[in-house]
Amino acid sequence: MIEKETRERIIALIHQEVVPAIGCTEPMAVALCTAKATEKLGCRPEAIEAQLSANILKNAMGVGIPGTGMIGLPIAIALGALIGKSDYQLEVLKDLTPEALAEGKQFVAEKRIDIKLKPGITEKLYIEITCTAGDRQATAVIAGGHTRFVESEAVSVETEETAASALPLNMRLVYDFATTAPLDEISFMMQTRDYNMNAAREALKGNYGHNLGKTIDRPLSKGIFGNSIFCHIIARTASACDARMGGAMIPVMSNSGSGNQGICATNPVCVFAKENENTEEELIRALTLSHLTAIYIKQSLGKLSALCGCVVAGIGSSVGITYLMGGDFHRICMSVKNMIANLTGMVCDGAKPSCSLKIASGVSTAVMSALLSMEGKCVTSAEGIVDDCVDKTIHNLTSIGADAMCKTDEMVLNIMTTKGC
DSSP states (O other): OOOHHHHHHHHHHHHHHSOEEESOHHHHHHHHHHHHHHHHHTSOOSEEEEEEOHHHHHHHSSOEETTTTEESHHHHHHHHHHTOOGGGGGGTTTTOOHHHHHHHHHHHHTTOEEEEEOTTOOOSSEEEEEEEETTEEEEEEEESSTTOEEOGGGOOTTOOOHHHHHSOOOHHHHHHHHHHSOHHHHGGGHHHHHHHHHHHHHHTTSOOTTOHHHHHHSHHHHHHHOSOHHHHHHHHHHHHHHHHHTTOOOEEEOBTTBHHHHHHHHHHHHHHHHHTTOOHHHHHHHHHHHHHHHHHHHHHHOSSOSBOHHHHHHHHHHHHHHHHTTOOHHHHHHHHHHHHHHHTTOBOOOSSTTHHHHHHHHHHHHHHHHHHHHTTOOOOTTSTTOOSSHHHHHHHHHHIIIIITHHHHHHHHHHHHHOOO
């Protein structure tokens, strides 16, 4: 068993990275920063300037803002100033009322909000909000993490979460912790099931996004795909994403600053465990393995990148499902390699309703990769970017996502902001 001090540090890391969130985390982080700047100002702002990194802008342009029926940053910023509370973190807008929404719409209509790219930074997660009222002004800055406030004059161009970088993970450590930690120390992971499976259930009560989850559940789809565990996994995962991207006021448990990653690391594991009749202990350990694997990959990938988060969380859910199938460390490493051989290069083109389609692709690959690993099948080091060492394979993936795809990121943002239609 891993020594107690190391276990405590890993548990602290999970608590830092797996947290509740309402709505897409990028606009919520901007709303959070606005709430903090407003609190520092001490009164209702008359004007708000938002200077953002390209990745924040990309991930906030086309996503629904919970409870508003609207998309994008202006309404998120307005509500952050009017009713946001920084103490709520990524649930910053949970006090929304119809009256506040009407005020927010008026604030936007009065063109009090100016949104622009922050020049001269390389940090991919950067939010700077300046609120003005008369001759008074207050600024708040978030950088390196969705809830990580920093002093504006002390911002590094390459800020990272210090706690995450202080505990470098590897696949063996992730596996050993998830499979040997005392159950009472990790039982809190069931909260991810409670939040994210509830989001899937609540999604069925409305029509959100592209309704992918509901579509897969309908008779026509069952006639095509069958009424299988595989389809149930995709439907429950896509439904939660449909609701979240469609602006439902439903909290989810996020992972590494992404609600979709939290959903993708949770729901496939929960559905498989239920239908495979795994024990509660096995489910807790599988969820821990899934979420901690995603956290590990994000340590070298970064909070935001050109690589779709469903690749990261899909790897997590694949190893969780492999464990539930009875797979050992060797089989789990095979699942990781199978995933990376397939999904490398899936581009993130912002948070939006169609993210559920990408999540469905990631989840289907997760199940397929787990099945292959249990059959003793694994992509070899003679193929693509896969290496004999699982950790090297992961770092090959993250090097592509964090470094090689930077030009792709720029082009995606340029396309998104210059579309004529």
